[in-house]
Amino acid sequence: MLTLFFAPGSSSMAPHIALHELGAPFESRPLSFAKQDHRAPEYLALNPEGKVPTLLIDGRPLTEVVAILFYLASSFPDARLSGGDVEAEAHVLSWMSFVASTLHSAWIARRTSIDVTRAAFGVANDRLGPREWALGGRYSIADIHLFRLYWRFRNWANPGGNEFPCLSRHYDRMMTRRAVQRTLEIEAAIGYELPA
Amino acid sequence: MLTLFFAPGSSSMAPHIALHELGAPFESRPLSFAKQDHRAPEYLALNPEGKVPTLLIDGRPLTEVVAILFYLASSFPDARLSGGDVEAEAHVLSWMSFVASTLHSAWIARRTSIDVTRAAFGVANDRLGPREWALGGRYSIADIHLFRLYWRFRNWANPGGNEFPCLSRHYDRMMTRRAVQRTLEIEAAIGYELPA
Numbered sequence: 001m002l003t004l005f006f007a008p009g010s011s012s013m014a015p016h017i018a019l020h021e022l023g024a025p026f027e028s029r030p031l032s033f034a035k036q037d038h039r040a041p042e043y044l045a046l047n048p049e050g051k052v053p054t055l056l057i058d059g060r061p062l063t064e065v066v067a068i069l070f071y072l073a074s075s076f077p078d079a080r081l082s083g084g085d086v087e088a089e090a091h092v093l094s095w096m097s098f099v100a101s102t103l104h105s106a107w108i109a110r111r112t113s114i115d116v117t118r119a120a121f122g123v124a125n126d127r128l129g130p131r132e133w134a135l136g137g138r139y140s141i142a143d144i145h146l147f148r149l150y151w152r153f154r155n156w157a158n159p160g161g162n163e164f165p166c167l168s169r170h171y172d173r174m175m176t177r178r179a180v181q182r183t184l185e186i187e188a189a190i191g192y193e194l195p196a
Numbered sequence: 197m198l199t200l201f202f203a204p205g206s207s208s209m210a211p212h213i214a215l216h217e218l219g220a221p222f223e224s225r226p227l228s229f230a231k232q233d234h235r236a237p238e239y240l241a242l243n244p245e246g247k248v249p250t251l252l253i254d255g256r257p258l259t260e261v262v263a264i265l266f267y268l269a270s271s272f273p274d275a276r277l278s279g280g281d282v283e284a285e286a287h288v289l290s291w292m293s294f295v296a297s298t299l300h301s302a303w304i305a306r307r308t309s310i311d312v313t314r315a316a317f318g319v320a321n322d323r324l325g326p327r328e329w330a331l332g333g334r335y336s337i338a339d340i341h342l343f344r345l346y347w348r349f350r351n352w353a354n355p356g357g358n359e360f361p362c363l364s365r366h367y368d369r370m371m372t373r374r375a376v377q378r379t380l381e382i383e384a385a386i387g388y389e390l391p392a
Contacts (some may be wrong), residue, residue, distance in 0.1 A: 029256070048323070049298070060283075062286055063294070066289055066292055067287070068286070071282060072282065075282055086271055087253060093260070093262055093266050094258060094262075094263035097261070097293075100293060101301075104306070105301055123245060124259040126244065147212070148358070170272055
């Protein structure tokens with residue numbers, strides 16, 4: 001039994017999309033930052049940092065977006081959301097590590113430096129290049145992870161389609177996927193509590 | 197054929213230790229930041245961000261510490277440096293993701309806030325707890341990744357053994373390992389170029 005603790009629009013959106021991609025049955029546990037759900041003792045017992053997401057696997061907590069995405073993709077191999085061999089899988093992790101560190105750190109720094117943030121998304125744009133997906137021809141959890149951060153950045157910075165053309169086309173491709181649409185609908189219906 | 201591009205004392209130390217743990221044959225390519233080796237066109241062709249480490253796998257570049265550690269552990273499964281099953285492997289990634297994002301971000305922020313840095317290492321200390329290794333009884337690439345950042349922090353902040361007792365014991369355990377000693381010897385002999 002899988003249970004996902006998430007906050008609409010936050011980084012937990014990536015595992016949320018992955019669960020819909022996989023068609024995996026799971027229990028939804030939305031948290032409200034405004035109501036301080038993430039500081040409640042029951043939640044801190046699962047995730048001492050009070051962060052989202054947390055995935056419960058038969059009651060056992062797993063934290064960190066990259067680890068949860070890897071677990072989901074590996075547990076449902078038929079969906080082929082990870083790499084095909086060890087080297088391809090390592091490239092999926094390389095992408096996700098880049099998104100989680102370089103890109104996310106730059107995003108966190110946006111209040112002090114818009115330039116740093118845009119430069120990092122420029123690196124991501126070049127890294128993606130003309131490929132359809134992060135791995136090339138194959139859709140993977142790396143695309144989900146990349147999409148979520150660009151979605152957030154896009155809503156905030158409203159870049160023109162020409163500024164990050166590769167990311168922009170990737171975004172459009174992602175938005176045609178049923179799992180992405182479904183996740184956005186569900187999370188919007190619960191309501192976003194996102195800082196400016 | 198494996199080739200590691202690294203800079204002594206930098207985050208590339210983790211894959212460097214892992215290669216020695218595995219006893220894997222590899223070609224060593226130390227870079228000097230002072231000499232701007234990481235900005236040379238030949239290196240940027242492999243790693244457009246100009247970061248270390250880069251691992252060449254039969255000439256194909258793989259970037260990001262977490263991805264390289266995962267690749268090495270998965271390619272040499274007999275050394276058992278990763279998890280035993282998918283869930284254990286996900287926990288290895290959860291630890292490494294925590295080190296790479298929470299802990300490393302706090303480390304980067306050290307110049308603006310020592311408190312943030314110490315708080316993050318406090319979280320790491322509690323997360324490790326009384327366990328021998330990050331996974332519990334089993335040594336893994338997560339320990340190597342954690343060790344490298346604590347080693348760097350320890351050289352900088354010189355914390356007392358009582359401030360982070362679990363990290364301090366983990367450090368002592370790591371320092372008894374031949375692969376760790378060997379890597380430190382090699383990198384020190386080449387010479388560190390570490391910012392204060």
